[in-house]
Each structure stands twice: as structure tokens, then as C-alpha cells.
Amino acid sequence: MFTAKPGRVLAMVACAEGIGVPRGSGMFRQALHAVSYISEDKIAAKVDYLKKTFRWLDAEVGIAVSKGPFILARSKDLLKRRSEFLISEVGLEPAYIARHPSLLSYSLEGRLRPWYYVMKFLTENRLLKRHTCYYTFVKATEMEFLDKFICPYKQAAPHLAEDYAAACKGEVPTRFRFT
Structure with missing residues (x-):
């Protein structure tokens, strides 16, 4: 962020807030990191992918991303494999996974x-x-x-x-x- 142009930093802050992570949140720094190298189009595509893969509603995507902005930086393959395991094998509800997005950070x-x-x-x-x-x-x-x-x-x-x-x-x- 220190090397980014001020306009880019402001855009990153707006994007982090736009995905549901307020400035005062403990997750804000992670959100800035997650959106720092991803375009808004790619973030929108990732949000759509999360909805489809985890069968999440808009509100559930918001909950998951606000609690774990790192999921925006995860690969589609990683997310798909976690989704298949957690939903199909473990039997977790999509809303449960959204409330506990750290599940997607574990191996x-x-x-x-x-x-x-x-x-x-x-x-x-x-x-x-x-x-x-x-x-x-x-x-x-x-x-x-x-x-x-x-x-x-x-x-x-x-x-x-x-x-x-x-x-x-x-x-x-x-x-x-x-x-």
C-alpha cells in the first residue's frame, strides 16, 4: 500500500467497504490485502462463484466475506474442493459455512x-x-x-x-x- 498511488489506495478502501468490511473492523486490513491486487470485476465474479459453489445468498456471501476476506483470494479449485467436502461429505449447511469462513482456510x-x-x-x-x-x-x-x-x-x-x-x-x- 505504501507504494500505491493515493487514488489506488482510496479505491482499495472503497472496495473493502463495498464488500462489507467496515473501516473499524479487525478484518479491514485483511480485506485491503485481499482486494489490493484484484480488480472489481474479478471480485464481482468471485462473489458470483461463491454464491454458486456454496449455494449462498447475497447476505451469506456478505457475512462470509466480512468475517474472512481472504476467501476472495482463494483459487476456484480450492473453494470448489472445500465446498464439495464440507457440504456433501460433512453435511454442513451453506449458512453454517458462511458464519464460519475460517473453515475455508484450513488444509x-x-x-x-x-x-x-x-x-x-x-x-x-x-x-x-x-x-x-x-x-x-x-x-x-x-x-x-x-x-x-x-x-x-x-x-x-x-x-x-x-x-x-x-x-x-x-x-x-x-x-x-x-x-
Whole structure:
């Protein structure tokens, strides 16, 4: 921004505000970064793509972009793969994803898919004492995840840690048993 012409900076500020991120927001700096190298036409095209791919309404796109302006800079392929996984496999509602756009920042192979396998395993084998939403699983740090969702189940599911490690490597966790 320091090297940009003043007119360009003003255009970036207007564009960031136009996508729903107010100047006082903690996300404003990220919004400026997201729109800094994307033309308004490309932003409009990306918004249309988000609507189609995630089945979002205008308001949901506004919520997602205001909470996670980084999604404007994500590739269409990345967004499509996340959409297919989160909606089709995990079964999340489009509005849920819009309220939690950080889901789109996590690695599909390194976090979203393996942690989903663990959640599904624990849920289907009735090992969780209470319902835990998917976002709670993925927003935890690796250490928190291990402490909350792997270590406590060493006796009830002795292969869970091993299967989780295999899933993180992109392998299909063969010993996960879903009842």
C-alpha cells in the first residue's frame, strides 16, 4: 500500500467497504490485502462463484466475506474442493459455512478430512459425552485436538491415534470402524 498511488489506495478502501468490511473492523486490513491486487470485476465474479459453489445468498456471501476476506483470494479449485467436502461429505449447511469462513482456510488433506474422520468415528461409536459441532473440532490447535479428541480415547479406541496419523498423510484410515 505504501507504494500505491493515493487514488489506488482510496479505491482499495472503497472496495473493502463495498464488500462489507467496515473501516473499524479487525478484518479491514485483511480485506485491503485481499482486494489490493484484484480488480472489481474479478471480485464481482468471485462473489458470483461463491454464491454458486456454496449455494449462498447475497447476505451469506456478505457475512462470509466480512468475517474472512481472504476467501476472495482463494483459487476456484480450492473453494470448489472445500465446498464439495464440507457440504456433501460433512453435511454442513451453506449458512453454517458462511458464519464460519475460517473453515475455508484450513488444509483439506491435513486438517479438515482427518479431523472429520476422528469426529465421525467418535460420534458413531458413541464415545463423545456431548454433541460437538464440526467447527469446534477444526478450530482447535493440533495440541488441543490431540488432548481433547485423541488421548482420552486410547483405551476405548486403541488405534485411533494411528488411524488419525495415517489420515493426515492422506491415507484412508482402514481401521476406523463406523457402526
